[in-house]
Amino acid sequence: MSETQPQLQHLLLKHHFPERHKMYISRIVVRNYRNFAHLDVQLQDGVTCIIGENNTGKSNLLRAIRLAIDANMSSQYRQLLEHDIHSDTELTKPNQVVVSVEFSDYAGKVNEEALLGDCQVEPNLARINYRYRPRLAIREEIEHEEFDDRPLSIIDDYHFEVTAGGDKDPGDVEWNEDLGKSIRFGDLQSFKVVFLPALRDVAQSLKQSYDSPLGQLLKASNFSEDEKHSLFEVIKSANEEIEKQPTIESLGQGIKKAFNDATGKAHKIDLRLGMSDPSFSSITRSLNVLFSNSAMDNFEVSRNGLGLNNLLYISMLLQGLEKRVEADKTAGQLLLFEEPEAHLHPQLQRVLYTLMEKKICQVLLTTHSTHISSHAPIESFITLSNDGSVATSGVVPKHASKLSEKETGDLNRYLDATRSTFLYSRKVLLVEGPAELFLIPILVKQLMGIDLDSHGIAVVPIFGKHFHTYAKLFGEHAIRKKCAIICDGDLKLEDIPEDTEEDDLIELLSHTIQEDDYLQIFQCPVTFERAITIPENLLMFLRTIKECGHTIRLRNFRKGIRTLCDKNTEKDTYNDTLSYLRELVLKSADDYGKARFAQTASKHVRLAKKMPSYIEHAINWLCEE
Template identity: 30%
Template sequence: MHISKFIIRNFRNFESADFNFKEGVNTIIGENGSGKTNFFYALRLMLDDTLPRYMGFGERDFNRNLGNWQGHWIILTTHFSELDLSEESQALSIHACGQLDTEEEKPKGSYILCFRPKSHIRQELYEYSQKEDKDKSGLENILSQINITDYETVYLCRGYLNFSKDDIYKSYVGDFENIIFPNPNEQQKQKYGDYLPREINLYNEISCTFIKALRDVASDLRSYSNNPLVRLLKDKGKSIEIETQNDLVDSINELNSSIASLNEVIDIQKGIDDSLKQAVGTTYAPNIEIRAELPNKMDKLFQSLRLWVGDSDDEDRGKISELSLGGANLIFLSLKLLEYEKIKTDKVANVLLIEEPEAHIHTHIQKTLFDNLHQHNTQIFVSTHSTQISSVSKISSVNILSREDKKSVVFNPSYDLDDNEIVRIERYLDAVRSDLLFAKGVLLVEGDAEQILIPVIFKRVFGLSLDEIGVSLINIGSTGFKNIARIFHQDRVNRRCSIITDFDESFISLPINKDDDNPEQKKARNSQKSGVERKDNLDIFCEKNMCIKPFFAKNTFEVDMLLESNAYEFKNIVHEVYKTKSKIKESKSNLDSEDVEVSGREVLKLATTKKKGWFALLVAEEVNVNTGVPDYILSAIAWSSPHINSASKVKAVRYRLENVHFTAELLEEDIELIKIHSSFNSIESDEDLLIKFRDCFQEDPLTKLLNHYDS
C-alpha cells in the first residue's frame, strides 16, 4: 500500500493542488516560498501521530485567494493504491462502495480530512439558496456571521471526488458566485465519503516520520520517544537469551553495590545524615542512603547506549554533538531508514518525509544519498531546491511547486509521456540542466556560443541577469530540442520555453543550379535546406503546445550578432586568433565590410579557427552596454518571461540611462542629453518612466525588448 495522490483544497498557499506519487522515492521540488513546508504539514495532519488528531484550523489557514474564507472548506485527500486485505486497508477501500476498477489487481482507497462549517451552517446556506429572492447581499449577511468556532474537523474514507476540480467543489461545497448550495442531508455518501469506523485508527497502522531540515540531531538521540537507535536496540533486545540477560543484570547489581560501598560514598552518606539530624532532630530526620542506580533492565540499559562518532578521515571518536551538522544529519537519516527496514514492516504503510536534506549535506553526498534512498516497504517524500537531488530524481516521481498569482501550483512533468520519452529526459538531466525544473521561464539553445554569450549580453546591455528574472538558459548541445522541450506543456510544466536556433539562410550567393555549386556553396545550400526542415519540424512540434515557441536566427548566431553593428566586439579579439599584423589587419577590414558575404565569412572563419566555445568566451570579455542584440533573441527572452515585474524593467531603464552615451540618432528629437537626463530624474511613477524612455529612445535595445512584452 502506498500514497498515489494527495489533493489539497484551500489550505494556506494551495488554492487547488494535485500531487501524484509513485512507490519508493518521490521528490517535491520548488523555489523558496513555493509551499514545500505547507505540503508536508498538510500530509502530516492526516498521517503523523505526533500532531493532534482533531487539530483546529485558523482563519489564516484558508487560502488568501478566497478573499472571504467564511463558508468555504479546507479539504485534504490522500489516495492509496495497492491496498492489501487488512481490516485497516479495507476500511479505506473505494471498492467497498462498488467502484471496482477492473484494470487494477489491488483496490484503491482514500482518506479525507474536511474542515467545514457545522451542519446547521450548511443547512442555513442550503435553505437560503432555495429562496427566489436570494441575492449577494443576503448571502454575505449569512457568511459574515460565521466564526471559526462554527467549523468542525471530520475524517472520511472511501470518497473518490476530486475537490481540486472547481465543478466538483461547487457541486458538493457550494457555488458562492451563483448562490447554489447542496442539501447536506442528501449528499451521496458513496462519492463524498463515509466516516472512518471508530475501531480503525490509521495512526496505529501507518507509520509517518518527519525529518525536518534543521533538526537538532543530538537532542533527538537523547530523547526516548524520537530516538531510532533506542528503538532498534530495543527490538534486538527481545532476541537476547534469558541467561545472558540474567548475567548482565547480576553484573550490574554487583557493580551498583560496589559503588555504594566505596568509603568516599559512605562518608558523604554519613555527613548528610548527621547534618539532617542536627537541623531537625532525630525524631523528624528522615533516614537516607546513597545507592548506585545503574539500570539493570534491558530496555533501560539500551537507553544508556550512545553513538560515538568521528569524521571519515579521523580515527578519533567523540559525542555526536561534536560532529558536523551534515554528518549528524546523515547518521540520523541512516538510523531512521534502518528503523523502517528492520522494525516497522508490520505497518500497513511506512511513510518518511525528509525536508531539504541538502541543508547540511555536501553536494556529492546529496546525489549518492538520494540515489540510494530506496527502501523496502517505505515510501519516501523528499522536498528540495537542490539541483543535485533533482538531477537524480525520476521525472515520473517528481512534483514541481511554483508560486503563481499569490498561490502555489503543482506541475507533473511526466504527465501523458510514454516510457521512452521519460527515459530520454531522465538521462539528459544533470546537475546543470536540472535547474530548468525550477525556472519560471526557459531558453533552450543549441550550442556553446549561445550558452556563453546570451547571459553576458543580457547582463551587460540591460543590467539584469537571466537568473534575476527567473529564466534558465539550457544548452541542448545539438538541435534535438524535442526531447526536453516536451516537458513544457499546459498539462505538465506550465512554463514558457523558447527554443533558440539557426535558420541557416545562406548569406553567400548561390547559383540557380545547385550542380554549379563549389564546395563552400554546397555546404551553405545544405545548411539552408536543413534550416528550412528544422523550422518546419519545430513549427509543427510547437503548433498545439502553448508553452513552447521557436525563435530563429536568420543566418547563424555569430553572423546575426555581427550584423547588429557589433564589429567592434569581434575586432577586439582578432589578435587572439591571428598573430601576424597582416592577418589581423585583413580580418578587421573584413569584419567592417558592409558586404555580409565578406563580414559573415570572416566571423565564421574566426569562430571555426578558435572553436566556437573558446571564441565565445573571448567575445564575452568585449561585450558592453552598447552591444547590439539580435531581435530574435530579444523576442525569445521576452516570450519566456511574461512574469517579469515592473521593478525589473525600471531597473533596466535606470541602468541604461546611467551607462549609455545616447546619440541624437537614438532620440525622437534632437535635443540635448542633459535635458533628457534631468527630465527623467524628475519622474516618480515607474509607469511614466517606462513610457518616457520608450518614447525618447525608440531604437534602443531595451525599448525593443519592452515592445516584445506588449506584442
C-alpha cells in the same frame, strides 16, 4: 570531508534494506487550501520529489497531506484560520477546503486491509478525505432556506471532518454533498506518518529519549530475557566495583557522617555513594551513539557537523521503520521530508537519496537541490509552478507531457545538475550549448539592461538540438512556466516544405514543436556564433582572438575590420568580408573550445554594441508578465 563521513557512508550503503511491496499513496487532491485552488496529482510508489521555485507551496502540500492522514497531528491545527484558505475562496459564503488522499496496492495485505476496509471506493483503491466546510446545522438551515444570509464565520460556522471512501470524486464534490463516512484519527494510528521539517535540530533529537530514533530502535528491538538478565548482571557487577573504590567509599562515608550529624540520631539513615540498582529500561536509556576516528575515540554526536548528524538521523529513522515492517506492526509508513539536502555536500545528498530509494516506506520530499533532482528519475517529480496568478499548479511531468518511454529515458540521462536548474526557475531559456550559456546572460545585461537571474530566468544548455523532448515538458497542461527556445534550424511545423517526401516528413514531424502561450521558438538561420558576429560586435571578438593567442588569425581579423570600415568597400566585398570574419570567429571557437572561447569573449562584452534580434525577441517575450 571528515574521516567519519566515508565510514558512515559505507555503512549506510552496505546496510541492506529489503524491498517491501506495501501499499502507497497514488493520488492527492487539494482544493482551496493556501495557495492551491485545485491540485490533482498522481504519485508512484517509492520516492516522490516535489520541486519548484520558492513560494510555490511545496511545504503547504506536505501539510495538506498531514491534515488528512497524520494521526499525530493535533486537532487544533486542523481547525483552519483565514490564512489557510485560498485567496479566491470566500468562506463568508458556503464553501469548502478539500484534501483527499488515495491509496493503492493494499489488497491481500492484512494490516492494510484492516486500516482501509471502510475506505475502499474501488477494488484495491481506498480514499481518506479531510474537509473544512459549514457545520451540519448551518448546512441544514441553508438547505431548508432557514438561513438568515449573514456572513459565515470561519471559526464559528465551519468545522473540519475526516471521512473514509466516498462515491463522488473529491475533485468535483460540492460543499453540501457528503463524501464517505466519518472516521476517527485513532483508526489511523497503524499508518505511521513521519514529518521532518526543513529547520531541524537533529543533534538534540539524536540524544537518547523515548521519541528519538535510537529510542524507537531500541523499543522495536526484541531483546531476549537472557540478554536482559546478562545486561543487568554486567551493570550490577560494575556498580559494585565502583562502590568499592577507596575514594568513592571514603566520599560516601563523609557524606553519610555529615548528613547524620545534621539530622541527629532521631533521623539516622544508612547512606552510601554509588549507582541505583539497574533496570533494563534504565540501561537502554543510558545508551548513546558514539563515534570514533583517528583523532578521537568514543565522542558524542554533538561534536559532529550538522550534515553528518542529519545523515545519521535519517539512517536510524529508516532502520526503525524497517523494524516496524519486519515485526508486522504497521499498515503503512510515509516519510514527509523537507529539504533533505540541508547541510550536506553533493555526494552525501546522492547517498541520502539512494538510501531513501530502498522502499522501506513511501517518501515525499521537497527540494531545491539540483544534485537530488538530477539523481532522481523524472517519473518521480511533482513540479509546482506559479505563472503569475495566485494559484499554484502542480503536475507530474511524465504524465502531463505524455512522454514516451524513450523520451523519459532520454530526459533521465540529460537532466544533470546543470540542466535540471529549469525545474526551480520561474522561466526558462533553452539553448544549444556552452557558448550561449556563457555569453547570452552577460550580453543581455550589457545591451538590454536585464539581469536574467533577477527575472527568474534560467539559461539551460541542452548540448545538442533535441529541443523537442524538453519542449514537451512545458504547456497549459504540463509545466506552466514560460519556456523560450533559441536555436538555429527548423523546429516549427510551418517550416517543413510542402513537397517533403513521406519518410522524411515523419522524421521531421517527430522533431517539430507546437508553440503556445508557455512555449515559443526563436530561430536564426545561422549558428549562434555567426549570428553574434555582426559589425557592432567585432571589437569584442578582436580582443577575444587576441587573448586566445591566434597571431595570424588576429592579423587577418584586423585586416577584415579595416575593409569593413573603408567607405569605398563595395557591397559584395563587404558581405564577403563579414562572412569571412564570421568563419574566423567560428574557427577560433572550434580550435579553442567553444566554452573557453565564450568565457574569454564574456570578459570583453563591454565592447559589444548590438544583440541579434531573435535573442532580443526571446528575452522580451520571457520578461512579459
